[in-house]
Amino acid sequence: MISRRKLLKKAGFAALAASLGVSVNAKTQSGRVVIIGGGFGGASCARALKALSPATEVTLIAPGDTYYACPFSNLVLAGVRRLQDQAFGYATIEAEGILRIAQKAVDVDSENKRVIVEDGTKISYDRLIMSPGIDLNFDVLPGYDRAAAALMPHAWQAGVQTEMLAAQLRNMPKGGVFAMSIPDNPYRCPPGPYERASLVAHYSSKHNPTAKILLLDAKDTFSKQALFTAAWREKYGDMIEWQGLSQGARVTSVNPEQQLVQTDFDAIKVDVANIIPPQRAADIAQRAGVTNASGWCPINAQTFESELVANIHVIGDATIANAMPKSAFAANVHAKVCAAQVTQLMAGEPPLSAKLINTCYSLVAPDYGISVAGVYEPEGNRFREIAEAGGSSPLNADASVRQKEAGYAHHWFNSITAEAFG
Amino acid sequence: MRDVSHLLLALTLSHQVVAADAPESLAGLSCSGCHQTGAEQLNLRLLSAAEIEQKLLAFKSGEANATLMTRIARGYSDEELRSLALELGGPDP
Numbered sequence: 001m002i003s004r005r006k007l008l009k010k011a012g013f014a015a016l017a018a019s020l021g022v023s024v025n026a027k028t029q030s031g032r033v034v035i036i037g038g039g040f041g042g043a044s045c046a047r048a049l050k051a052l053s054p055a056t057e058v059t060l061i062a063p064g065d066t067y068y069a070c071p072f073s074n075l076v077l078a079g080v081r082r083l084q085d086q087a088f089g090y091a092t093i094e095a096e097g098i099l100r101i102a103q104k105a106v107d108v109d110s111e112n113k114r115v116i117v118e119d120g121t122k123i124s125y126d127r128l129i130m131s132p133g134i135d136l137n138f139d140v141l142p143g144y145d146r147a148a149a150a151l152m153p154h155a156w157q158a159g160v161q162t163e164m165l166a167a168q169l170r171n172m173p174k175g176g177v178f179a180m181s182i183p184d185n186p187y188r189c190p191p192g193p194y195e196r197a198s199l200v201a202h203y204s205s206k207h208n209p210t211a212k213i214l215l216l217d218a219k220d221t222f223s224k225q226a227l228f229t230a231a232w233r234e235k236y237g238d239m240i241e242w243q244g245l246s247q248g249a250r251v252t253s254v255n256p257e258q259q260l261v262q263t264d265f266d267a268i269k270v271d272v273a274n275i276i277p278p279q280r281a282a283d284i285a286q287r288a289g290v291t292n293a294s295g296w297c298p299i300n301a302q303t304f305e306s307e308l309v310a311n312i313h314v315i316g317d318a319t320i321a322n323a324m325p326k327s328a329f330a331a332n333v334h335a336k337v338c339a340a341q342v343t344q345l346m347a348g349e350p351p352l353s354a355k356l357i358n359t360c361y362s363l364v365a366p367d368y369g370i371s372v373a374g375v376y377e378p379e380g381n382r383f384r385e386i387a388e389a390g391g392s393s394p395l396n397a398d399a400s401v402r403q404k405e406a407g408y409a410h411h412w413f414n415s416i417t418a419e420a421f422g
Numbered sequence: 423m424r425d426v427s428h429l430l431l432a433l434t435l436s437h438q439v440v441a442a443d444a445p446e447s448l449a450g451l452s453c454s455g456c457h458q459t460g461a462e463q464l465n466l467r468l469l470s471a472a473e474i475e476q477k478l479l480a481f482k483s484g485e486a487n488a489t490l491m492t493r494i495a496r497g498y499s500d501e502e503l504r505s506l507a508l509e510l511g512g513p514d515p
Contacts, residue, residue, distance in 0.1 A: 022448075048451075329455055336451040354448035355502070357494055359456070371490055375497025389497025393489065405489050408456075411464055416455040 022052055022340050026347035030055040033342060034115050034125040036105045036284060038062020038090065040069070040328040041131030041316030043420040045335035046098045049129075053343045054097070059123060061115060063104040065089055067421070068158035070189065071328050072413050077155070077166050078199035079207075080366050086158055092422025105132075108288035110309045127342050129304075130290065130297075131316045131331065132282035133157075134188050137295070141181075141277050142253035151256035152273040155196075156188060168272045169200060175210040176271030179261055181251035183278045184218040186296070188317050188326045191223040191372065193276060195362040198228065201236040202365045214270070215242040216263055218250040223325075224362060224372050224392050231364040251275070281318035288312060296320030301378035303351045304338040313338050322382035323374065330358045332416055356383065361409035369393075369405030449502065450509035457510070471511025478503040 033049055033056055035042050046060040068086045075081035094100050103117040108130075114122045136154055138145045144152065155165040172178060178200055182193040197213050204211040221244075222228075232240045243249035248265025254275060261268045261275075280295030290297045290306040297314040298307040301321050306312045315338050316331035324330050333356050341351045359373040374390035376383035393405060457466045466474060480486035481495035482503065495503065 332455045333452045336454070337448050340448050340451065352448050354451065355497065357452035357497075359490060359494075373490055373493045375494060386497040389493060389495075391493050401489060408489060412456050415458055415464075419455060419458055 022343050022352070026053060026343040026349055028055055029053055029343060029347040030057070031126040031346045032057045032059070032124060033127050033129060033346075034059045034061065034123055035129045035131065036061045036108075036115065037131035037133060037282075037316070038064075038067050038100075039131060039133050039316065039331065040416065040420050041133075041331035041335045042129075043067070043088075043090070043093060043335075044332045045129055045131060045315060045339050046093055047096060047420070047422070048336045048339035049342065050096055050098050052339055053346075056343070056346070057099070058097075059099045059101060059125075060090070060093060061101045061103065061105045061117060061123070062090060063102055063118075065102065068162070069328070069413075069417060070156070070158045070192075073155070073158040073162050074192070074196045074199045075363065075366065076158075076162050077169060077196065078203045078366070079166070079170075080202075083159070083162060086162075088417055088421040090421070096422075105284050106287070108284065108312070110288060110312060113311060125311075126346060127311050127313065128288075129313045129315060129338055129342065130285060130288065130318065131314075131335065132284045132318050134279040134317050134326075135282045137278045137280050141251065141275070143256065144254050144275055144277055148254065148256040148275070152254060152259075152275045154276050155274060156192075156276050156279070165272075165274055169203060170207075172208060172211065172271050174208055175212075176208070177212045177214055177268075178204070178272045178274065179214040179216060179268065179270040180274040180276065181254075181261065182215060182217040182219075182222075182276055184245075184250075186320065186326060187276070187279045189360070190325050190327075191228075191360055191362045193217075194222060194224065194228045195364070196274070197240050197242075198232065198236075198362070198364040199366075201232070201239050204239060205236060211239065213240045214268070215240065216249040216251050216261065216268075217242060217244045220244040220246050223360075224370055226395055227370045227392055228362075228364065230395060231368065231370070235365055235368070281314075285314065285318050290314055291318075292320075294320055298381055300381060301383050302353070303341045303345065304334060307381055313342060323385040324356065324358055324376050324383040325360065325374075327358055327360050328416065329360060329412075330356075332420060333357060335420075354378070355386070359412070361405065361412060363406055363409060364402070365406075367406050368399075368402040369407070369409045370402065371405055371409075447502075447505060447509070449498075449506055453506070453510055466510045467512035469512055471507045474511050475504050475507035478507060 107116040153165040155161040253262040304313040315334035317326040356376045361371045370393040372392045375386040481491040
C-alpha cells in the first residue's frame with residue numbers, strides 16, 4: 001500500500017484526493033456515477049471522483065463546449081475584463097478519463113436509475129450526482145418572461161446575457177438611470193447584485209459620471225451591507241441609490257417595451273433595466289423529483305444525498321440546506337466532499353465527517369475587495385454555521401487591505417477554475 | 423517527528439487495514455479551492471505540515487494577522503487544525 005503521505009507528495013489534484021481519509025476499498029471501487037451539470041459543482045465533482053476512485057466509470061453530462069463563469073462576470077460589465085476570460089471548457093476533464101456527454105439531461109428515471117439526454121439515449125447509474133444550478137423563475141414576476149430577458153437582461157447566468165447587459169450599459173444615455181431588481185433570499189450569489197452595482201458605478205464614474213444606479217430590493221438587509229454602503233459613499237458619492245422592501249422598492253411587474261419597472265410604490269421609467277428574477281433549482285431537478293415546495297433540493301448535509309430520492313445526490317446552488325449560501329466556492333466544496341462520500345458509500349463504507357468553508361469575495365472596484373466567510377458543520381439536513389468563525393471584512397480598514405483582498409479574489413478565481421476545469 | 427509517526431502508522435497498519443491510514447475527515451477539501459496554486463503561502467504544497475499548523479494556530483489566536491484566515495481558523499479546534507495541517511502539508515523542505 002502506498003502511504004497517504006507518499007501520495008500526497010505527488011503534485012496535482014489527484015494528490016489532494018489521495019490525501020483524504022477515504023478508504024482503500026473505496027478507492028478501488030468500481031461502479032457507474034453520472035454527474036449532471038458542467039459548472040463549478042459538476043466539473044469539480046467529476047474530477048474529484050475520478051481522482052479518488054479511478055476504477056469508477058464517471059460520466060459528466062454537460063451541454064455545449066464552453067461554460068461561462070459567473071464570478072468575475074461583473075468585471076466584464078465594468079469593461080475591465082473580457083468575456084472570453086470567463087470561458088472554460090472540458091478538454092482536461094475528457095483527457096482524465098471522464099466520459100463527457102455534450103447534451104442536456106432532459107429527464108431522470110430514478111426507479112430504473114437512468115438519465116435520459118436530448119437524443120433519447122439512456123445512461124444508467126449506480127449513483128447520480130446532480131449539480132444543475134439554477135433556473136430563473138419566469139412565472140412569478142408579471143411581464144418578465146424569456147422574451148423580456150432579451151430587453152431587460154438578468155445577466156445572472158453568464159455569457160450572452162452578460163454581453164447584452166454590458167452593451168446596454170455602454171449605450172446608456174448620459175445621465176441615464178440603470179435600475180436593478182434584486183430578489184428576496186435565497187438566490188445565487190447573495191452579494192452579487194451589490195458587487196454588480198459597484199462595478200457598474202466604477203464604469204459609469206469614468207464614462208457616464210452623471211448616471212444614476214437605482215437598486216430596487218425585495219428585502220431590507222443584504223450581504224456585506226455595511227461594507228458596501230460605506231464603500232459606495234466613499235468611492236461613488238451618491239451615484240448608487242439603494243431602496244429596500246420597507247420603502248416599497250420590491251419590483252412587482254415590468255413592461256419591457258416601455259422600459260417601465262413597477263414597484264410596490266411607484267412606476268419608474270428607466271434607461272437600463274437589469275432584472276434579476278427569483279430563482280429555483282434547475283428544471284431537471286424537478287423532473288428528477290428532488291425538489292420540494294420551496295423549489296430547491298433538500299439534502300442530507302453530510303452525504304448530499306437527496307432527502308426525497310435515494311441514490312441521487314445534489315450539490316451546489318440547487319440545494320437548500322440552511323446557512324450555506326449559493327456560491328461557486330460552496331459548489332466546489334460540495335463537489336469534492338460529495339465525491340468522497342459517494343466513493344465511501346459505493347464501497348459500503350460509512351460517510352466521513354467534514355466541516356465546510358465558504359468564502360465570497362466581492363469587488364467594490366477592481367482594486368477594492370471585501371469578503372464574507374463562514375465555517376459550517378453538517379447536522380442532519382442542514383448546515384449549522386459555527387458561531388465563533390466567519391463574518392465580513394472589517395469596516396475600518398485602509399486601502400492596502402482592500403487592495404490585498406482584491407488580489408486574493410483574483411487568486412481565488414484562478415485557483416478554483418484550475419481545480420474545476422483544469 | 424511527523425514523518426516518524428506516519429511511518430509508524432503505515433507500518434502498523436500495513437496493507438490489510440483500510441480506512442485507517444488517514445484522519446477520518448474530509449475537512450481539507452474546503453481549502454484547495456484557494457490554496458492549490460500560486461506562490462508562497464497561497465500554495466500549501468510549498469509548506470510543511472508543521473508550518474501550516476503553526477500558522478493556523480496563530481490565525482486562530484489572533485497572534486498572526488490575515489485578511490481572511492483569522493475568520494476561518496476560529497471555526498476549528500486545535501486538534502482539527504493539526505489534522506488539517508497533516509492533510510494539506512507538502513513535502514518537508
